[in-house]
Amino acid sequence: MPPALVTRFAPSPTGHLHAGHAYSAGLAYLRARQAGGRFLLRIEDIDATRCRPELTDDLLADLAWLGLRWEEPVRRQSQHFxxxxxxxxxxxxxxxxxxxxxxxxxxxxxxxxxxxxxxxxxxxxxxxxxxxxxxxxxxxxxxxxxxxxxxxxxxxxxxxxxxxxxxxxxHDERAGPQQAxxxxxxxxxxxxxxxRKDTPASYHLCVTLDDALQGITHIIRGEDLFAATHLHRLLQALFGLPVPAYAHHALLLDPDGTRMAKRKGSKSLRDLRLEGMDPAALWRQLGLNPAAFAV
Structure with a gap:
């Protein structure tokens, strides 16, 4: 019997989540549900200078508002240095x-x-x-x-x-076979x-180790991380880790045609939630079936 499919969403609490994060999390969540697999949440809070506890609280509230459910306990990278x-x-x-x-x-x-x-x-x-x-x-x-x-x-x-x-x-689902x-x-x-002194372990190291430790079989994330996969593949080989399947999806854009980003103030999920927006409306805007996220 093949192992269960396992996906994850791994945000960093350096700012509030936006619709692009919801889209990525939703794709990973749906993939796991459709395959009868597991969906995990991981908090990537290795950067003590930028990550804040209140932002973690907000992102957890945002994801719950969207109807996502994940296994407990949530892995927090700051607890595993x-x-x-x-x-x-x-x-x-x-x-x-x-x-x-x-x-x-x-x-x-x-x-x-x-x-x-x-x-x-x-x-x-x-x-x-x-x-x-x-x-x-x-x-x-x-x-x-x-x-x-x-x-x-x-x-x-x-x-x-x-x-x-x-x-x-x-292998990437959109781009096909790849070689680093x-x-x-x-x-x-x-x-x-x-x-670095202020960040004792880099994103590239932590994400590679954590995906293997948590048994992630399918990594679904934005295409802005496509190039990083070549480095992650090398790190997997150096540590003797399994190689998951990858799906790098297109990035969502703001109305001005630029990619959504926390640092440039894209409309946050927190704002939408506090304004009373129906999360089903957001899922429809993102092209995903709201019924799949119903509590």
Whole structure:
């Protein structure tokens, strides 16, 4: 008997949810219900500088107002930093991480100096400045208390996989078969940050570990995260984790034609809820059957 289909919705409480979040959560919820599977909610609150408890309370109220139901307990990433640190320690032990002492300004200055500015997942592609530091220099600077991030040494990570680095496949329901090729990972993604002082573990690390731990079989999320899947596929291989199926859906747009986003003040679900909007009307606007979400 095949394992049950498991989906999830994993918001970050850095602002109020909007209709785009409702659409993504609704798709994941419907997929699980239609297959007789499980729908999970996860709170991705690793960023202590931006995530606030009251925003978590609001998003839980918003999702309940929409008629979504999920299993308890809800996994909150801020309660599991020890697990993420253990994973980082494993990568360090294998020589796959290095400390990066560069500030964002220094990175930009180095890129300007070398006259190239390729872009990766999290902005401008890091030129690898601190990768060249000796072990003694790294130890000295850490002992001196210099702030630093931990970056994945992409070349070392790929080398550690051997021939398997040529076969990092995954499947997207819209785009079809995909492969995270070594060239793409090296030149298009580069040495990404997996931990910072103010954020002890990155989104990319936590989401990959949590999806495996929670047994997520189908990841349904916006197409803005499509490129990140190549990195997540590499992390799955490094940790020996299963590969779920993916469905990256189109993003909803605001009336001005730009993508909905918390940071630019798109109309929030909280506002709609407090204004007394019928959630069934919102589901119809999103093209989803309101009856599927009836309490």
């Amino acid at each position: 020890d697990e993420y640190r253990a994973a980082l320690h494993d990568l360090q032990r294998r020589g796959l991480l290095y400390p990066c002492f560069c500030t964002r300004r220094q990175v930009q200055e180095e890129i300007a100096r070398i006259g190239a500015a390729p872009h990766g997942l999290d902005g401008t592609l890091y030129p690898g400045t601190c990768r060249q530091l000796s072990a003694a220099e790294r130890t000295r600077r850490i002992a001196a208390g210099e702030n630093h991030a931990l970056r994945l040494d992409m070349a070392a990570a790929l080398a550690s996989l051997g021939d398997a680095a040529q076969h990092l496949h995954w 090729t070594p060239d793409l990972l090296l030149q298009g993604i580069g040495d990404v940050v997996l931990a």
